[in-house]
Amino acid sequence: MYLFDLGDRPWEQSMLIFHALARLGVEGIDIVSPKTPFVSIGYFQDAKQEVDLEYCRKERLPVFRREIGGGTVYLDNNQIFYHIIWNRENGHFPKKISTIYEHLSAAPIETYGEFGIKARFREVNDVMTNEGRKIAGLGGGDIAESMVFVGSLILDIDYEKMTRAIKVPDEKFRDKIFKTMKENVTSMKGELGIIPPRDEIVRVLKEKYEKTLGKLESVNLNDDIIRKITELGAIFNSPEFLFQKTPRIPKGVKIKEGIEIIYGMYKAKGGLIKSAQEIENSIIKYIDISGDFTFFPKNRLPDLEETIRDTKRKDKDIIPKIKEFYEKSGAQSPGVEPQDITKAIGAGK
Amino acid sequence: MDIRGYNMPEDLYYEENHFWIRDEGDTLVMGMDDFAQLLAGEIVYVQLPDEGKELKAGKKFAKIESGKWLGKVYAPVSGELIAVNEELETNPGLINDDCYGKGWMFKIKPSDKGELDNLMRTVEEIDTWLAEEIEKYVTE
Numbered sequence: 001m002y003l004f005d006l007g008d009r010p011w012e013q014s015m016l017i018f019h020a021l022a023r024l025g026v027e028g029i030d031i032v033s034p035k036t037p038f039v040s041i042g043y044f045q046d047a048k049q050e051v052d053l054e055y056c057r058k059e060r061l062p063v064f065r066r067e068i069g070g071g072t073v074y075l076d077n078n079q080i081f082y083h084i085i086w087n088r089e090n091g092h093f094p095k096k097i098s099t100i101y102e103h104l105s106a107a108p109i110e111t112y113g114e115f116g117i118k119a120r121f122r123e124v125n126d127v128m129t130n131e132g133r134k135i136a137g138l139g140g141g142d143i144a145e146s147m148v149f150v151g152s153l154i155l156d157i158d159y160e161k162m163t164r165a166i167k168v169p170d171e172k173f174r175d176k177i178f179k180t181m182k183e184n185v186t187s188m189k190g191e192l193g194i195i196p197p198r199d200e201i202v203r204v205l206k207e208k209y210e211k212t213l214g215k216l217e218s219v220n221l222n223d224d225i226i227r228k229i230t231e232l233g234a235i236f237n238s239p240e241f242l243f244q245k246t247p248r249i250p251k252g253v254k255i256k257e258g259i260e261i262i263y264g265m266y267k268a269k270g271g272l273i274k275s276a277q278e279i280e281n282s283i284i285k286y287i288d289i290s291g292d293f294t295f296f297p298k299n300r301l302p303d304l305e306e307t308i309r310d311t312k313r314k315d316k317d318i319i320p321k322i323k324e325f326y327e328k329s330g331a332q333s334p335g336v337e338p339q340d341i342t343k344a345i346g347a348g349k
Numbered sequence: 350m351d352i353r354g355y356n357m358p359e360d361l362y363y364e365e366n367h368f369w370i371r372d373e374g375d376t377l378v379m380g381m382d383d384f385a386q387l388l389a390g391e392i393v394y395v396q397l398p399d400e401g402k403e404l405k406a407g408k409k410f411a412k413i414e415s416g417k418w419l420g421k422v423y424a425p426v427s428g429e430l431i432a433v434n435e436e437l438e439t440n441p442g443l444i445n446d447d448c449y450g451k452g453w454m455f456k457i458k459p460s461d462k463g464e465l466d467n468l469m470r471t472v473e474e475i476d477t478w479l480a481e482e483i484e485k486y487v488t489e
Contacts, residue, residue, distance in 0.1 A: 043412065043419050044394040069393075069417040096388060096486045097418045124390060124416040141419030248394055249439070 002028030003216035011038040018083035020228035022143035037076035068139040078156040107208035133186040134256035156189040173276035264346035270335020273344035356383040362468040364425040380453040389415040397433040426464040432456035
């Protein structure tokens with residue numbers, strides 16, 4: 001397989017490269033970092049719905065819609081991307097998606113290990129430290145006749161920018177996303193206190209990938225690839241592609257497997273109720289309720305939130321707790337019934 | 350009908366990318382088969398192209414996402430896309446819950462129903478094919 005060790009490249013090229021190689025049917029791995037920061041969204045995301053575009057404009061953060069699944073991420077020079085591209089018929093690669101993820105994340109896991117960070121693969125597509133913090137984002141897709149696996153070694157994370165780039169239904173939810181992300185996502189700097197020399201990290205990563213992929217032949221981008229990147233740049237940058245509307249309603253932010261922040265909203269007779277919940281393995285670990293409905297006495301709302309904590313995210317488990325809260329506390333919310341609050345949590349039966 | 354541990358109803362046609370087709374006269378209904386939905390895991394999004402789209406047998410016409418992997422949906426026959434299951438827009442998990450029922454994906458008006466003969470139909474054909482697919486995807 002070919003190895004494109006590209007170092008730092010213009011941000012756009014750092015993403016277009018694998019889209020181009022996949023379309024050209026070039027089998028190989030590219031290792032690259034973006035020179036400047038940008039925001040990347042999943043193929044099925046609607047940029048206007050999921051990205052704080054005003055913030056991005058102010059911060060001069062470009063947005064890129066990748067042909068890969070997953071959610072909104074802020075990416076910068078503190079990430080080393082690895083993209084592996086192979087023909088779907090290539091018998092040296094697993095066919096099953098979950099096996100592909102595991103097989104191709106062995107090299108980055110071992111690379112972390114060489115620098116003293118013990119990490120492991122966790123289904124479906126996470127790399128976690130032994131303490132359970134996510135330390136790599138993985139994704140993939142079928143592009144043209146190729147299969148593409150993408151991932152990153154995280155040298156350092158700018159949690160604030162990562163959180164700011166995401167559009168949230170209520171500003172007060174942003175702080176929760178920030179905290180949950182900080183608790184659950186880490187980096188080499190977070191684990192080691194320093195960032196090891198980049199050249200050294202890339203050298204180890206290449207060595208580890210040779211174990212998985214066989215001998216890698218180091219090559220440069222040729223004219224065909226550069227032409228393809230330019231051609232795709234025009235398409236991926238066009239407003240029609242970048243801002244393509246999708247009917248997907250943003251439901252929240254997945255922090256790592258098993259942990260996500262979910263938003264809910266419901267218009268009751270008494271007003272709009274909004275919620276943001278931190279869900280850990282189907283349990284509501286934290287909930288923030290807001291909106292424009294009347295709740296009296298106002299200072300009891302945190303008690304209602306407290307009542308709902310550590311409850312299974314199922315209507316049948318939530319409703320009795322809310323009812324009991326109203327009965328015991330004497331709190332009132334005209335036009336907002338316990339069922340309405342449950343609907344704003346949006347758990348389902 | 351259970352074939353090698355997968356639910357593969359016998360009144361359907363199957364194509365090699367694991368989409369099933371039900372013949373309803375002038376219309377064909379298609380969806381993802383049990384093998385594929387189990388392998389894909391939780392389906393989080395299905396692209397529902399505009400009705401009227403021209404389909405060409407074996408060519409990609411939509412995308413589908415599960416586990417951050419973006420996969421493709423291939424047309425089993427040539428024809429015109431005449432309906433999409435709009436419920437999948439908000440609840441793509443229907444494909445996991447009921448892939449042959451509520452999780453149907455598209456309705457197609459075929460340009461040549463004879464193309465159905467290229468698909469798999471008999472228990473023997475499906476069994477042989479599934480055995481190969483299990484070898485390829487499941488037992489690695």
